[in-house]
Amino acid sequence: MSLYNKTDKVCNICRKKGELSEDHVPPKGVLFNKVVWMDNFGKQFQKDDEKSRIRFSQSGIRFKTICHKCNNKLHDYDRKLAEFSHSIHNELIKNLSNPQFNEVEIDCYPNAVMRSILGHLLSAKIETDNVVIDKSIRSFIFDDSKSISEKVNVYYWFYPYVNVKIARDFVRMFSDKQFGFNSVIKFPPVGYLITDVPNIRGLENLNDFKSKKPNYKTKIKLMLRPFNQEDWPEGVADNYNPFIAFGKSFCNSLVAKPKK
């Protein structure tokens, strides 16, 4: 049984109606505790919600929101994302007792990593909608001859926390009065922010690799200092930059915590 189902059976990537398949977010193969409690933290903004929000899963977070064909097409990108996660993890383990260790440089297929993240971002939504960013991602996601759109920026940072977080479609302000339409997928050891803001100060991004091919390999640097708090940037608190608004999908945002 999938945890999050679409009732209209429309694939979130190709938009065809038919049998949908189960998609793991984050994808299988990344470091992630499979036995989790999940809480739809976005529901607190939905006044009419009376249903229990907490769910339990023994096999990760699964969305039945994309068709088999699209799901299979993501697998190659997913393997490269998993490789990236594992390489960082291995470097961290190797350097546990090294106090000078404050950044890693790892082999990575940055374009494929972006496509994997963006594909699962489309998947992590249980209603059929057509926000601009989804439309844009659909136009290039499986076409390797097309660059990743200039309106779709993928930032990444060290995320040394056990909880997995997925939040879609919220507007918030970054520094310098920048407003962004944003989504996040965070699972250790990296958090990913997908936004239309082209430059967020102090945060590393993969923008230089938008027009590279998915099989392009290079070294990617990751600073080993947590960027802001664990719940940045989707958290709603007084001491943050103003959190402005959210789309209906923000209500399905979730946090998955390992079962103790």
Ligand SMILES: [Zn+2]
């Ligand atoms: Zn599809």
